[in-house]
Amino acid sequence: MTKKTWWRGAVIYQIYPRSFLDTNGDGIGDLPGIVEKLDYVASLGVDAIWISPFFKSPMADFGYDIADYREVDPMFGTLEDFDRLLAKAHSLGLKVMIDQVLSHTSAEHEWFKQSRQSRSNAKSDWYVWADAKPDGTPPNNWLSIFGGVAWQWESRRGQYYLHNFLTEQPDLNFHNPAVQQAQLENVKFWLDRGVDGFRLDAINFCFHDAQLRDNPPKPEHLRTGRGFSPDNPYAFQYHHYNNTQPENLVFLEEIRALMDRYPDVAALGEISSEDSLATMAEYVRPGRLHMGYSFELLTDDFTAAFIRGTVERLEASMTEGWPCWAISNHDVQRAVSRWGDGQANDVLARQLVALVCSLRGSVCLYQGEELGLPEADVPYELLQDPYGIAFWPTFKGRDGCRTPLPWNGGASAGFTDGTPWLPVAPAHTPRSVAKQDSDPSSVLNAVRAFLRWRRTQAPLVEGAIRFLDTPEPILVFVREYAGERLLVAFNLSAADVACTLDVGAATKLDAPGVAAGRVDAGTLQLPAHGALFARLD
Known part of the structure; x- marks a missing residue:
């Protein structure tokens, strides 16, 4: 392929x-x-x-x-x-x-070292700077993913800078x-x-x-x-x-x-x-x-x-x-x-x-x-x-x-x-x-x-996907590419499971590395945390 x-x-x-x-x-x-x-x-x-x-x-x-x-x-x-x-x-x-x-x-990047020095230097608008509210609090309510407010005060500019992550990670101003x-x-x-x-x-x-x-x-x-x-x-x-x-x-x-x-x-x-x-x-x-x-x-x-x-x-x-x-x-x-x-x-x-x-x-x-x-x-x-x-x-x-x-x-x-x-x-x-x-x-x-x-199975690499209706804890879908259809089934539990599955003729494939199940006479059977790969006619 x-x-x-x-x-x-x-x-x-x-x-x-x-x-x-x-x-x-x-x-x-x-x-x-x-x-x-x-x-x-x-x-x-x-x-x-x-x-x-x-x-x-x-x-x-x-x-x-x-x-x-x-x-x-x-x-x-x-x-x-x-x-x-x-x-x-x-x-x-x-x-x-x-x-x-x-x-x-990083706050150690040369861009930020320059930007933080004043409001008038060549990199002054390269980061997200904003004035404090009249009471001195940050300009808005944005929060950092790593906890706390997303604004850090910089006394050299008398402004806050934005950091969506750590304070040591100032955000660049992409509007520039x-x-x-x-x-x-x-x-x-x-x-x-x-x-x-x-x-x-x-x-x-x-x-x-x-x-x-x-x-x-x-x-x-x-x-x-x-x-x-x-x-x-x-x-x-x-x-x-x-x-x-x-x-x-x-x-x-x-x-x-x-x-x-x-x-x-x-x-x-x-x-x-x-x-x-x-x-x-x-x-x-x-x-x-x-x-x-x-x-x-x-x-x-x-x-x-x-x-x-x-x-x-x-x-x-x-x-x-x-x-x-x-x-x-x-x-x-x-x-x-x-x-x-x-x-x-x-x-x-x-x-x-x-x-x-x-x-x-x-x-x-x-x-x-x-x-x-x-x-x-x-x-x-x-x-x-x-x-x-x-x-x-x-x-x-x-x-x-x-x-x-x-x-x-x-x-x-x-x-x-x-x-x-x-x-x-x-x-x-x-x-x-x-x-x-x-x-x-x-x-x-x-x-x-x-x-x-x-790598040898084109439907798994590039094919479309369509899910079939099955009860928990069974996940079943079909991958299809260039007229070739693969039935794929997984048992997400630690116990053996079975369910009715009417997919017509299915030829089981010897997919290596997984605990293999089977589908026969309209019944899908899967071992604990098992899987099935089968070619559909």
Whole structure:
């Protein structure tokens, strides 16, 4: 099967550099560590890697606060190391996507250092500055995702600046055309260097409401959100004005116009808005982003109805464009714990990879998903995440999904010769790469086998999707491409299940890596956390 574009239906493996492999003994993963393990990544059968930020940064938010968009932070290596990484990945047939954090910078960025000095300097209008109200309070009621008000006082200007995230992450003023052009030039720098695409972090946060209108309050029963703590006051508002502004669509078209000058590259937008699915559909229309993904499946809701409803709502609105799905990343509890009642479950781990890789769209797999890693329990005194520290103990932050990848069962799990920046989880070393690599029945080898098999199934890579009516906890859909139809079924429970399913003649396929069910005489039977793939006549 030959795909028209590499990213359409691709499986993208997310690498969190700090926790992948450390080669210099400082306890922090680095670019040479990624280079060293690219053969392993290629062995998984993925199509591309996405590397979380490795740019120069004071690391207030571990690289998502960028001080220089064109320099590698010394803790990760050098630009030459990145060039070696790019060349090695390409030699293995892997595409390389990197994070671009365009909506805000670090407070240590030279732009902000200049902007904060006065109201009249050359960069004075490059960030979102506003006067205080007459009583000295912030200009409006906007809140930061990381807790508290989204405004920080700067005495040198006698004004507040906006930060949708940490105070160390001031928001750029995209209403200034010079800011847009500067960020497009930063994107161009990496395209010229040869990257194959970008994961655009918080891309719907670039523009703010120029009138600085207050966000309206949200009723208590609706105070739920995607990707932030349930006790966070951020959930108390409808975020109509601090993100997802109509002007952003024009900027997306500028990004696309730039990227269209380069062959076969792709932009994947991370989107978190009041209606993320609607925003995804809007952002991936022709002439905008190639793909979009949101936090919709990064929740605690592991039911057939929720998964079906989420995908169907997106399908109904995304009449053009291409989705991307993820059930784990560096911001949320690992899926095998989140959807497995907090317990490690290798059968569930195999099923989850098969499930997300069977939905229509591309897929992001997070490092460790291929090992079935559960969430790590990081004690308070070892926490690094400012988000977790701020909301402890009701929310423990993001460190539990960011602990070092276990390469072997030795000291520090083969991750480092030094002291790891986060502790290696004791529950992870029995699931190390070395141990699973030699076990034919391991999660790792199951994932490898499934991803290789998926590549041969055109309906799973590029086909349309249509759900069938089944009772909980059974999720069933049909993927169809060029007249070929595949029946796909999952049992989302830890008990054997059966249901009536009239689909006509179905030939079971030997899909590797999953606990296999069967359909016979109109009855679908699935083992605990099992799956069925069958060809429909």
